[in-house]
Amino acid sequence: MSTEMDFRAVIMAGGIGTRFWPLSRRKTPKQFLPIISEKTMIEETANRLLPWVPHSKIFTIADSVQTKGIRQFLPEIPKANMIVEPKGRNTAPSLILATAHIYLQNPEAVIAALPADHLIKDKRRFLKKLQSGASAAAQGAHLITFGIPPAHPSTGYGYIHFSKEKPANYGGDQFFSVIRFEEKPPYKRACSFLESGDYFWNSGMFLWRASVFVDKLEKHAPEMFVFWKKILAAIKKNDEQALTTIFNEITARSIDYALMERAQGVIVCQGDFGWSDVGSWSALPDIWGVDKQNNSHRGECLSLDSENCLVLNPDKLTALVGVKDLIIVDTEDALLICRKDLDQKVKDIVIKLNKSGRTDLL
Amino acid sequence: MSTEMDFRAVIMAGGIGTRFWPLSRRKTPKQFLPIISEKTMIEETANRLLPWVPHSKIFTIADSVQTKGIRQFLPEIPKANMIVEPKGRNTAPSLILATAHIYLQNPEAVIAALPADHLIKDKRRFLKKLQSGASAAAQGAHLITFGIPPAHPSTGYGYIHFSKEKPANYGGDQFFSVIRFEEKPPYKRACSFLESGDYFWNSGMFLWRASVFVDKLEKHAPEMFVFWKKILAAIKKNDEQALTTIFNEITARSIDYALMERAQGVIVCQGDFGWSDVGSWSALPDIWGVDKQNNSHRGECLSLDSENCLVLNPDKLTALVGVKDLIIVDTEDALLICRKDLDQKVKDIVIKLNKSGRTDLL
Numbered sequence: 001m002s003t004e005m006d007f008r009a010v011i012m013a014g015g016i017g018t019r020f021w022p023l024s025r026r027k028t029p030k031q032f033l034p035i036i037s038e039k040t041m042i043e044e045t046a047n048r049l050l051p052w053v054p055h056s057k058i059f060t061i062a063d064s065v066q067t068k069g070i071r072q073f074l075p076e077i078p079k080a081n082m083i084v085e086p087k088g089r090n091t092a093p094s095l096i097l098a099t100a101h102i103y104l105q106n107p108e109a110v111i112a113a114l115p116a117d118h119l120i121k122d123k124r125r126f127l128k129k130l131q132s133g134a135s136a137a138a139q140g141a142h143l144i145t146f147g148i149p150p151a152h153p154s155t156g157y158g159y160i161h162f163s164k165e166k167p168a169n170y171g172g173d174q175f176f177s178v179i180r181f182e183e184k185p186p187y188k189r190a191c192s193f194l195e196s197g198d199y200f201w202n203s204g205m206f207l208w209r210a211s212v213f214v215d216k217l218e219k220h221a222p223e224m225f226v227f228w229k230k231i232l233a234a235i236k237k238n239d240e241q242a243l244t245t246i247f248n249e250i251t252a253r254s255i256d257y258a259l260m261e262r263a264q265g266v267i268v269c270q271g272d273f274g275w276s277d278v279g280s281w282s283a284l285p286d287i288w289g290v291d292k293q294n295n296s297h298r299g300e301c302l303s304l305d306s307e308n309c310l311v312l313n314p315d316k317l318t319a320l321v322g323v324k325d326l327i328i329v330d331t332e333d334a335l336l337i338c339r340k341d342l343d344q345k346v347k348d349i350v351i352k353l354n355k356s357g358r359t360d361l362l
Numbered sequence: 363m364s365t366e367m368d369f370r371a372v373i374m375a376g377g378i379g380t381r382f383w384p385l386s387r388r389k390t391p392k393q394f395l396p397i398i399s400e401k402t403m404i405e406e407t408a409n410r411l412l413p414w415v416p417h418s419k420i421f422t423i424a425d426s427v428q429t430k431g432i433r434q435f436l437p438e439i440p441k442a443n444m445i446v447e448p449k450g451r452n453t454a455p456s457l458i459l460a461t462a463h464i465y466l467q468n469p470e471a472v473i474a475a476l477p478a479d480h481l482i483k484d485k486r487r488f489l490k491k492l493q494s495g496a497s498a499a500a501q502g503a504h505l506i507t508f509g510i511p512p513a514h515p516s517t518g519y520g521y522i523h524f525s526k527e528k529p530a531n532y533g534g535d536q537f538f539s540v541i542r543f544e545e546k547p548p549y550k551r552a553c554s555f556l557e558s559g560d561y562f563w564n565s566g567m568f569l570w571r572a573s574v575f576v577d578k579l580e581k582h583a584p585e586m587f588v589f590w591k592k593i594l595a596a597i598k599k600n601d602e603q604a605l606t607t608i609f610n611e612i613t614a615r616s617i618d619y620a621l622m623e624r625a626q627g628v629i630v631c632q633g634d635f636g637w638s639d640v641g642s643w644s645a646l647p648d649i650w651g652v653d654k655q656n657n658s659h660r661g662e663c664l665s666l667d668s669e670n671c672l673v674l675n676p677d678k679l680t681a682l683v684g685v686k687d688l689i690i691v692d693t694e695d696a697l698l699i700c701r702k703d704l705d706q707k708v709k710d711i712v713i714k715l716n717k718s719g720r721t722d723l724l
Contacts, residue, residue, distance in 0.1 A: 021681075304707055304711060305704070313697055316694070317720070317723060318697045319383075321699070321700035321704050322701035322704035323688065332678070333678045334681065337671075337685050337699065338681075338683035342683050345684065349681045349683065
């Protein structure tokens with residue numbers, strides 16, 4: 001790491017990830033599962049930073065239960081860097097709390113906020129872009145984000161409309177002015193985004209200098225700035241009770257909605273490093289690879305006239321006969337059989353289980 | 363039981379039943395599984411006889427491994443009644459062996475040969491018809507069978523063409539002359555069978571007096587009668603080695619093919635007692651019953667937009683999302699997902715496993 005820049009990575013590990021039920025549970029949400037490799041996603045997220053960022057500069061933000069999990073999987077990260085939020089209130093409160101912690105150590109520290117549960121295939125390119133993003137954050141009064149070149153007109157991602165005019169250059173990479181953040185669009189609108197060539201997918205990864213974050217918050221999100229001041233005071237006094245009160249009061253809101261969409265001076269760099277948010281079961285065949293029948297499996301699989309299935313059943317044999325387009329996940333206490341294009345409905349199963357009191361399966 | 367008639371029931375328990383994999387295994391074939399009720403099929407088969415037939419008159423025929431299973435589930439049957447065949451060679455050798463055993467006890471004994479793995483819903487009616495069949499066997503020189511009124515033009519059953527002219531009456535029931543046994547027909551031929559009203563399904567249940575069986579064998583199946591004599595001699599001498607040699611030589615053939623189809627004087631009684639051979643997984647929804655979405659399950663099942671599925675997963679929750687027409691069977695070491703109309707292919711999975719040396723799963 002550059003000796004001049006005080007770079008800190010904040011891994012956001014607070015999600016609950018019901019879309020990977022029955023594998024993901026309250027105590028083992030997606031980020032603590034070895035979904036994309038033999039390692040858990042949060043280990044992958046930390047490990048891909050290590051060539052550039054030492055453990056001492058990696059922070060995590062999550063609630064106390066999740067932080068126990070983090071400690072288990074990332075014991076090398078100093079305990080003091082594991083920031084505990086009183087309760088999960090979406091990413092804006094999390095990142096205000098994490099930034100406040102770091103701000104008190106060094107207001108000019110550069111912070112990268114990184115989800116714990118994303119896939120990045122080209123780790124080297126990712127680090128290169130992260131360094132360029134950090135340079136941009138260190139040198140200017142920007143909020144910075146990575147935009148993913150859209151591979152198809154997804155209606156499941158937010159989009160970033162950017163200007164191709166006069167991009168700035170940091171670390172050899174281009175940074176474009178953000179015109180507007182767009183919510184998840186209907187299909188036709190998504191198609192027009194792709195045709196224009198002026199849109200990226202919103203990756204949910206952000207960079208800022210702590211002092212710049214405060215300025216932007218004060219200017220563009222005054223109602224959140226109130227909480228910034230309260231949180232900063234609570235940390236200074238090490239007042240956990242106050243922090244709990246604040247987190248009960250603060251609006252649960254994403255950082256996108258609370259700040260990024262409202263702020264001026266947001267720039268975006270193309271995140272062309274093989275990103276996926278691994279949003280649901282159907283994302284996995286691309287990651288695991290497929291066989292000749294386009295089946296993707298973990299665990300022994302015997303297939304007769306079957307295709308396009310995803311099978312996660314590592315401990316026993318799965319036999320498929322004449323089936324297609326299924327997601328099959330077998331765990332110790334639950335079995336899921338789901339039509340592949342309906343995998344967003346898996347969370348409805350979790351809701352149903354919750355309503356019927358089957359908390360043992362959540 | 364009538365004091366004049368010496369009635370013996372022979373339960374044929376030698377099948378291997380690969381079509382119920384992964385539940386059925388070499389050591390626990392279909393007849394030893396509690397598929398149609400909480401009891402195993404062979405227990406159901408024996409128990410439905412008990413109101414009329416005492417344990418001392420119930421015999422079983424199976425190989426030595428299967429006979430161990432029989433002893434476990436039917437300990438009340440005398441060990442001497444458990445006839446052990448050196449190896450499974452289809453039903454003709456089995457029934458020649460069993461009939462020879464009983465013939466040596468009483469040549470005028472009436473024998474009912476009953477598969478161990480069939481379902482009979484109306485047990486009372488079954489016993490009534492069995493008694494009538496036994497009367498027919500006791501009083502005349504017939505081979506007797508039950509014909510099932512065909513519910514649909516099945517291509518999976520053999521058919522019995524019978525004559526409606528001048529049926530005989532035994533025990534108040536009509537017995538029709540059999541014109542011909544028909545192999546499993548193509549669909550159109552099956553349709554014409556149903557339209558004619560002169561065809562039953564072949565149930566695989568037969569009755570005969572031992573002495574009549576011998577006569578018919580001698581007259582209509584001379585190549586099998588050779589083995590009858592050898593088997594009779596081996597039993598008399600209690601010569602197990604000779605029996606093994608005979609079973610290595612004898613042609614593996616069904617009793618239908620070896621005798622019933624060739625014999626004169628075969629009569630058939632309508633088996634209208636709710637029979638099913640429970641031939642494959644898709645037979646079970648009719649037996650287990652279905653819910654509003656036409657799903658049938660053993661084990662807790664949570665269904666979202668799913669229909670016509672059969673789920674056997676008693677020890678854990680199964681969640682279905684947007685799937686239909688599936689057979690789902692989860693066991694300790696194997697999971698089967700099969701399109702319902704392809705359940706005949708389950709045996710191909712077993713063949714594949716055998717070829718690849720996965721005998722642990724057979």
